[in-house]
Amino acid sequence: MPSTTDFSSVPVLDYSLVCSPETRQRFIDQLRHALINVGFLYLSNHSVPNHLVDSLIDYIPGLFALPQEEKDKIKMANSEHFLGYSKLGAELTKGAVDYREQFDFATKHECRWKVGDPDYYRIWGPCQWPEESLIPGFRATYEEYLEKVQNLSYDFSSLISEALGLGPGGLAKFYDEDRLMQHRSKIVKYPIPPPGANDQGVGPHYDAGFSTFLLQASDHRGLQVQNLSGEWIDAPPISGTFVINFGKALEFVTNGLARATSHRVLSPKGDTPRYSVPFFQNISLTTRLTEEVLEFPPEVLKLRDARGTVGSTDSVNFSEFNKEPSGKVNLIGRIKSHPDVGEIHYPELFKSIFPNGFSGKGNAY
Numbered sequence: 001m002p003s004t005t006d007f008s009s010v011p012v013l014d015y016s017l018v019c020s021p022e023t024r025q026r027f028i029d030q031l032r033h034a035l036i037n038v039g040f041l042y043l044s045n046h047s048v049p050n051h052l053v054d055s056l057i058d059y060i061p062g063l064f065a066l067p068q069e070e071k072d073k074i075k076m077a078n079s080e081h082f083l084g085y086s087k088l089g090a091e092l093t094k095g096a097v098d099y100r101e102q103f104d105f106a107t108k109h110e111c112r113w114k115v116g117d118p119d120y121y122r123i124w125g126p127c128q129w130p131e132e133s134l135i136p137g138f139r140a141t142y143e144e145y146l147e148k149v150q151n152l153s154y155d156f157s158s159l160i161s162e163a164l165g166l167g168p169g170g171l172a173k174f175y176d177e178d179r180l181m182q183h184r185s186k187i188v189k190y191p192i193p194p195p196g197a198n199d200q201g202v203g204p205h206y207d208a209g210f211s212t213f214l215l216q217a218s219d220h221r222g223l224q225v226q227n228l229s230g231e232w233i234d235a236p237p238i239s240g241t242f243v244i245n246f247g248k249a250l251e252f253v254t255n256g257l258a259r260a261t262s263h264r265v266l267s268p269k270g271d272t273p274r275y276s277v278p279f280f281q282n283i284s285l286t287t288r289l290t291e292e293v294l295e296f297p298p299e300v301l302k303l304r305d306a307r308g309t310v311g312s313t314d315s316v317n318f319s320e321f322n323k324e325p326s327g328k329v330n331l332i333g334r335i336k337s338h339p340d341v342g343e344i345h346y347p348e349l350f351k352s353i354f355p356n357g358f359s360g361k362g363n364a365y
């Protein structure tokens, strides 16, 4: 049954409340509500400088306007780390084609894999960048942006932990030292679909990790999130904010206290494309979530019970968290989203996921 705490809009939280001892608790209370009952929030007055966000946004149309052969030089199929360019229609959600074009990037990282290590150690590694002379300054701007969002994501993780009654360091054990961590981000273009085509920008899905920091980089509606009764609620762009949502890993380790909320993007209407830049905060590759039990105060658990059960959604999920290390779960997710890349770089795992080869339809994410 849907509960009375069901939401009809996504709450906006003002990060500046955290800075003052008089208002900090108000922020924590709002965050607790968003974590348990919504799974999504907007964050205003955040710590990533506006000028950096604006510079990144300014680069985006030019990035997609690079000559097709330059984009193809850095195609994702080159990369065992699933980093690089995916042309329109190359990605699947639940077996259906997403109508978007994108570049997957990530924070700086040296791949840790060596012979004998598990295959999922190879999922993180260096990015493929477009030729500097064709888009001067883009790489440095985006790298600086990623570093700033990464810092915000760690600060925010402490706030999540506090909001759930674990104290500020309660989630620290899920991250390795910086050298061993990588967080992913991508720059996405949702073009206007041809007349008569369906409007799946990206189909309903959950994110995998702890939290996602989404920059809506153009003034288009399209992002929608599913509430407890299954209705799709709009999350339109609000200038100066990030949309933050929580992923399956956080839901899993908090025993359902934090919600991973299903979301989707409808293709834009009008005559200009929609752009967005999600940042996915990862957790340690080697963590096995079933081995990490967290203890929550009873008053926090009561709030989860008051929420009631979450109705079924038509989202895909990351059900393997109950048996595999986090890196392996992510690798399986990447292969399902990008089967062509998976088949090249992880042929054995690809075969176990798609025993009859990939038909273009079926059980993909």
Ligand SMILES: O=C(O)CCC(=O)C(=O)O
Binding pocket: 188, 202, 207, 214, 223, 263, 264, 265, 276, 277, 278
């Ligand atoms: O483009 C957006 O607004 C959201 C994208 C998204 O949910 C994702 O890539 O996981």
Ligand SMILES: [Fe+2]
Binding pocket: 205, 206, 207, 263
């Ligand atoms: Fe998402």
